[in-house]
Amino acid sequence: MTTATPDEIRTAVRDRYADAARAASTGDGPTAYTRSLYPEEQxxxxxxxxxxxxxxxxxxxxxxxxxxxxxxLDLGSGGGIDVLLSARRVGATGKAYGLDMTEEMLELARRNAAEAKVPNVEFLNGQIEAIPLPDASVDVIISNCVINLSADKDAVFAEAFRVLRPGGRLAISDIVLTRALPEPASRVMALWTGCVAGALVADDYRHKLCAAGFTAVELQPTQVFHRDAVREVLADADPGRIPGDIDIEEVTRALAGNVTSSFVRAVKPIA
Structure with missing residues (x-):
């Protein structure tokens, strides 16, 4: 049995999102699902x-x-979509930060900000487990399907709590599980980079947020991913990187209906 190390996971995630940034720069990439998530006015x-x-x-x-x-602050800001929308909503007197560890995504996000003519944004190079901002400097933290990619979620939640001001809010979209994954799934790197293998079960998600100090924790499932969606993630996998003892169909059956997209809310209490 082989389990990926945190460094291997981070490298695989960075490589996948660098490829996505390059694809977007040439006009190629997955847009249909994204378009369904954002109303026309956005x-x-x-x-x-x-x-x-x-x-x-x-x-x-x-x-x-x-x-x-x-x-x-947007954790794992990618090409900047949520940073740009947030910057417009907080206005000229507000500020929107995007944090990402993939240089290709940061370059793309900065170009997008210039094209959109949104000046009150700043994109930071760094990891969500070590946020490069001062204590109590942020009012709201958002994130879009990124925290599941971290191999150290306790560090992510501790850092989020640190940089939020008292009364500040966590308001994120993430992949959340209804039950624990079968062991073989954790050894398929495509399920890590595809936002599945690193996802938490809902109760564990609540526990970790509370342990970091957050209150008013809420998890609201918005979509359940069934077999076809899981197969689509696995279809992107390099067959040479799937351990030979893993039955992909068995893993697919175990994941179907177990993977949800969820809204997650939490508050840093006022002392």
Whole structure:
């Protein structure tokens, strides 16, 4: 039995999203699902490449209830789609940060911000387990199908809690499981980069947020992924990177109906 290390997972994730950024830059990439997540009035505000580069599972900007003057941080900001939308909502007196570890995505996001003529944004190079911002400097944290990609979610939630101001809110879209994955699934790298193998069971998600200090934790499933969606993730896998003892059909059956896209809300209490 072979289990991927955190460094191997991080490298695979970075490679996958670098490829996605390059594809978006040439006008190629998955847009149909993204378009279904963002209403037309939001899509009209965005450069085409911001839509094309998005690999999210929800629309956290609808969840966040942003107000003018707030500071927003997007964990794993990719091509910048949610940062740009958030920046418009917080206005000229607010600020929207995007944090990403993939240089290709950061370059694309900065080009998208320039094309959209949105000045109150800043894209940061770094990891979500070590956010490069001061304590208590952010009002709202958003994220779109990224926290599941981290091999150290306790560090992610601790860092999110640190940089939020008292009363600040976490408002994210993420992949959440209804039950634990079968062991073989954790050894398929395509399920890590496809946002499945690293996902938490709902009760574990709540526990980790509470352990980090958050209150008012809510998880709201918005979509259940069935067999065809799981097969689509596995179809992108390099067969040479799937351990030979794994029965892919058995894994697919175990995942079908177990994987959900969910809204996750939590609050940093006021001391």
């Amino acid at each position: 899509r009209d505000q965005l450069p085409e490449q911001a839509l094309t580069a998005s690999l999210g599972c929800g629309n956290p900007t609808l969840l966040a209830q942003l107000q003018p003057g707030q500071t927003v």
